[in-house]
Amino acid sequence: MAGKRGKRRQDYLANDLTVYDFANSARPVGTGRIKKGAANSTITEVKNLSGGAGPSSKMKADDEELSWFDKDVDDFDIPPTDSIEEEEEEEENLEGNQGASSRHRRSKETRSQLQQKGGRVYPVDLWYLLAGYVHPEHIHKFAAICRDAYETTRKYQFWRNLYKRFYTKEKQLPEDLKPHAMERNHGLRARCIRALFLLAPPLVERVQPKGPFDTDVDSLIGYRCLLVWHQPSQGKWHFCFKLQKPSLQQQKSNSRPAYLEDVKTGYNNLFYNPEEGCTVLQVTSTHFAATSPHVMGQVLSASHMTLSHGFRHQRLRLSFDSSRVSESGSAGHAFEAVLDPAIAIRIFHWWDPNYPFPT
Secondary structure: OHHHHHHHHHHHHHHHOOHHHHOOOOOOOOOOOOOHHHHHHHHHHHHHHHOOOOHHHHHHHHHHOOOOOOOOHHHOOOOOHHHHHHHHHHHHHHHOOHHHHHHHHHHHHHHHHHHHHOOOOOOHHHHHHHHHHOOHHHHHHHHOOOHHHHHHOOOHHHHHHHHHHHOOOOOOOOHHHOHHHHHOOOOHHHHHHHHHHHHOHHHHHHOOOOOOOOOOHHHHOOOEEEEEEEEEEOOEEEEEEEEEOOOHHHHHHHHOOOOHHHHHOHHHOOOOOOOOOEEEEEEEEOOOOOOOHHHOOOEEEEEEEEEOOOOOOEEEEEEEEOOOOOOOOOOOOOEEEEEEEEEEEEEEEOOOOOOOOOO
16 A cells, blocks of 8 residues: 555656756746645655655655545645636737737726726716806817716706806897797707807807808708798899708607607707708899709709809809719719809808798
């Protein structure tokens, strides 16, 4: 029995302690620790070879150092789970999987860094107080600070307070933009924005006319024509094209069926605005020109500005098509509207005071 134990102990030493484990090789050595059983076996073997241990101590060592099969679970040195994961990551790096393991390690470091750094979460009341000092032209910047600031701009009271800060009795406003109209929740945001372009000086300067041809008609390419009309004005003619920008959100809302919940909340929708994305292109001419009503429902595909016949005014040619790009890859000009001579061209967005907003 003693011979078998000695043989097993020699095999154990030969298998667990090799020169390959401690030489300059690419094989990972784990955390660099020698196992408890291997360390005790090495110490006992050194003592036996040096002669410092007697036969009694040798028999005692044989009794203490059992083979791998005779040991209990408590005799093994099991590293913690974190060290095992670190060893596995090191082995993956050595084997060539540096890309995946490095990305995984970076994600773990990023999560740990965020947890350590944390951050300051200010109460919602603070953002509500700061919203009272935000200028109208900086609302989008204030809403982009954090989620609480964004939610503050979605409150009815935020837009009412913004309207009260700039409202003056001396300024003449349309009937639907007066203070009593701001008591209604339905469409409050759109009415407040329209009123601010009449009350706030920075916004008033943006809609002031700069010149007869300072607008870029090409910016309206891709808009769909909803309505066409003309009207005389002091010996001139104004030709108006109401265009709407195609929006994915509007397409989804139009295709989605109506539910009972929409009817319940329909009269308290802060963001209700039937003119959202609409623009009016106004072309002023000295002579009347017949415009085809077939352009309604078509998409503006091209615009051309050239000199008129007398070289005194401009000549505007608008091309409309049923689709923005035809199947052949080039824009198909099915209908055209030619306005000659054109002495002024202006673009009115839905928030412009000169926009023909329906009452």
